[in-house]
Amino acid sequence: MTIDSVRGAPDTPKVAEPELVQLLTPEGERVEHPDYPLDLSAEDVRGLYRDLVIVRRIDQEAVALTRQGELGLWASLLGQEAAQIGSGRAASANDMVFPTYREHGVAWCRDVEPLKLLGMFRGINHGGWDPKEHGFHLYTVVIGSQTLHATGYAMGVQRDGVLGTPSAGATIAYFGDGATSQGDVNESFVFASVFNAPIVFFCQNNQWAISEPLERQSRIPLYKRAQGFGFPGIRVDGNDVFACLAVTRKALENARTGQGPTLVEAYTYRMGAHTTTDDPTRYRLKAEEEAWKLKDPIERVKAYLVRGDLADAGFFQKIEDEAKQITRELREACLALPDPEPLSMFDHVYGEEHPLMTEEQEQFAAYLASFEEEAAK
């Protein structure tokens, strides 16, 4: 073993194929796992397929809108649909979700209007939906911060004394592979562990933190970090919507019944850029992307449906048409979003009256009004 003076880390042998929980192969074959039985009806599978297709289409539309200058930025979920839909559909109404800024598929599962997500990236506001209504917290841009909020929220659920009862809700915190390097994520692991908080840490390891590969974040598989903190970690095929659903469902149930935290590492791949400002051709090989294309999360569900004769061409066409319709309406609604009133920037900063806020708002209102008065002369 040698120490590379630049990279700093000893050479470690590469593992060709990681061990992971898989219930649906890339070829669309159903496989069983003794720890994660999953009973899905044909209708359930068709529902998952619909989710996957629609969120990918919404994502594509948002990327297009950004390219056309209608959104300031977009973080594409392309390639991560199964991780998000599988885990998102595993959460129940009482559960609380704390996302990063890429969880458009999870937002879809929590009935947050896609237009609200676009509004944030268009610059209408910094959130726009009611987190309590949807059980889906605001997007968090500062990497890893939300994992602590999720842990604290889970500690609150504990204190409510509902764990183990039907009204118990678990908390699920989303973050990426890059976030695992952040202090906040590690602190949240410590808090969750020592307080046995009812939380699932759902890491979408999409292999890249902007231009930095996983090797720059960790020398061990991310799911193994959990062991060092004292709770279980599981690696799941993040492009397998069945496996993501089953593993997350079990982890959430463990949390709800007082069995503490779980780290789920969804092993997946970000097929697009980090955000629309990024250029992945500068830092990664085309061959890597091509290899991951073969593991596409939507194609394998389609293959499964076709193999089992669970859906016909009419069904696939219907979903296509529906996705087109949704995105057409989304585009129109996005373009029609009015800019917020300038004075609204003073709203909601404080709950109690704040004299400085009032004074500055009044002064700015008078200043704006002076232009209208001038124009009226």
Next chain:
Amino acid sequence: MSTLTLGKALNAGLRKAMENDPKVLVMGEDVGKLGGVFRITDGLQKDFGEERVIDTPLAESGIVGTAIGLALRGYRPVVEIQFDGFVFPAADQIITQLAKMRMRSLGALELPVVVRIPCGGGIGAVEHHSESPEAYFTHTAGLRVVACSNPLDAYSMIQQAVASPDPVIFFEPKRRYWDKAEVDTDAGAADWTPLHRAAVVRPGEHATLLAYGPAVKTCLEAAGAAAEEGRELEVIDLRSLNPLDIGTATDSVNRTGRCVVVHEAPVFNGYGAELAARITEKCFYRLESPVLRVGGFSTPYPPSRIEDHYLPDLDRILDAVDRTFAW
């Protein structure tokens, strides 16, 4: 009516807040069995249990970040940061998250979190234990920032801070923890000075001293000394730094025509700069001399053997007063 130290008054105030609202939690390093390094939370865990008085892991960002999550679940956490210089690991959670979540949610979310910070020097401590970081937090919209200076205010302000729907950064003057005064613990909110009002703690007609936290007592001592020489200095305890009760300050300066601002933090870009600018803007025609500032120097907080030279003392304050009259 009881005679309490400022520290005991905070303890009594926290106890009252916890009795009145079962959602109030106390959390931080060593706040449980030990009662905090300054014993401000002494006995609370014994009486309210480990679920409400939480000894946390040693992780400041974790403490504030999980307090945010608990607040999102409907709790009212009161967080203790052990010393002023240790708040910086939590600064990200305070500035990027705690301060902004209400606005980001368009008012849907409320974060009634209190972050208690023992602040300032004068106790002979090692580095990072004597700082005055108020300007970092007053510069951040979404936070309320207050500083108590005496036992009665400590008792009432901590309860008002806990009751606020907004996040409050609560500065406690650590070298005043052992100062004693009468506190009416039977009095309620209606009897207290509102949290965001300044108080004229010594009336005077010749010049105004503006201070907060640990510097208030020093200013009162300076005013006592000045009175012996025939100068009556008005001393104002600002109490709340954000929002600022500028009206109480300008009423005073409009009467006296002279103003000296006193704080422990470095003068350059310190909170006094804001005060001087606002007083100048609002009292321009009544000022007989420029607003002067007395405070710490633009150095890291010095070793404790020379901290007395760094902290504004009675002589440096009176020297500044002399300069306002010599103009």
